[in-house]
Amino acid sequence: MLVAAAVCPCPPLLVPDVAAGAAPELDAARAACADALGLLAAARPDLLVVVGPDAETGPTAYAQGTPGSFRGFGVERDVTLGQARDGVVGTLPPSLAVAGWLLERTGWADAPIEGLGVGEPLAVDRCIEIGSGIAARTERVALLVMGDASACRTLKAPGYLDERAEPFDAEAARALETADLAALKGLDADLARELMVSGRAPWQVLAGAADGAALRGALLYEDAPYGVGYLVAAWS
Incomplete structure (x- = not known):
């Protein structure tokens, strides 16, 4: 059963070595990710599964x-x-x-880790099915869910400005903050693709894993630096 989850953005710029001189711009996001991972550790899971977007449709497994x-x-x-x-x-x-x-930075050593890549084309129903299977793996499962919201929030964003991006991100943020599984499952996959949302499939894996778990959510960070929506949430 799923006992905790952390949702984090996944831009390589989150790594200070990659961001170089711009690193301080994401300090608040890094701090929020550390807090979310701390809540995962506090849940004392038997297994941590890390789910994130992948170039292949997947699901593609990655060993510890x-x-x-x-x-x-x-x-x-x-x-x-x-x-x-x-x-x-x-x-x-x-x-x-x-x-x-992120795991190295926070000194994670609490449970075995498995990775799972899910590609953007993965259908909603399949994401939910995968999540359900993860939750059934062992008595206490935690998820680290990587993924960004839209990349179309400003004129300088990777996908240019799309007026649909901010409302999409706001609904995703609300769903993650309130652990609204129905809302996460209902995210429009076609719209997410048009808005360059990398987190849609991983978030829907989370929704499938959380069925019946009665977790509460908290939104720890929400911003759109560089025109890309970054969200950090914790469920416990």
């Missing part, structure tokens, strides 16, 4: 110790998903590499 890197962003900075292990194959997608950095 899978390596990731920010070298593609011009920084010689490597991470692993949890404690490094010999013989692990594969490479983390950027979203799970950011998660690996």
Whole structure:
């Protein structure tokens, strides 16, 4: 059963080495992510599953110790998903590499970790089904859910300005703040794709995992630096 969840954005800029001189601009987001992960640790899960957007439709599994890197962003900075292990194959997608950095930064050592990549085309029903399966894995499961809201909040945003972006993000933020599973399940996948929302599929995996768990939500951070919506939430 799902006992806790943290929702964090996944821009590589969250890693100070990548952001360089702009790093202070996301200090509040980093602090909120640390607080959310602290609540995960306090829940004492038997298993932590990290879910994030992936280039492949998926779901694609990543074992504990899978390596990731920010070298593609011009920084010689490597991470692993949890404690490094010999013989692990594969490479983390950027979203799970950011998660690996967050876990390393907060000193996570409380439970085994598994990673799961879900691609933007993954259907809503399939996301919910995957989440339900995760929750059934063991008695106490926690989720770290990575993903961004829309990338169309300003003229300089990656997707340019779209007037639909702010209302979409506001509804996603409300749903995460109140742990409104129906609202998360009801997020429009087509609209999310048009608004370049990377978090839609991971959030709907969370909604499937939380069925019957009666968790309460809290929104710890909401902003749109660089024209991209970033949300941090904690469910417990």
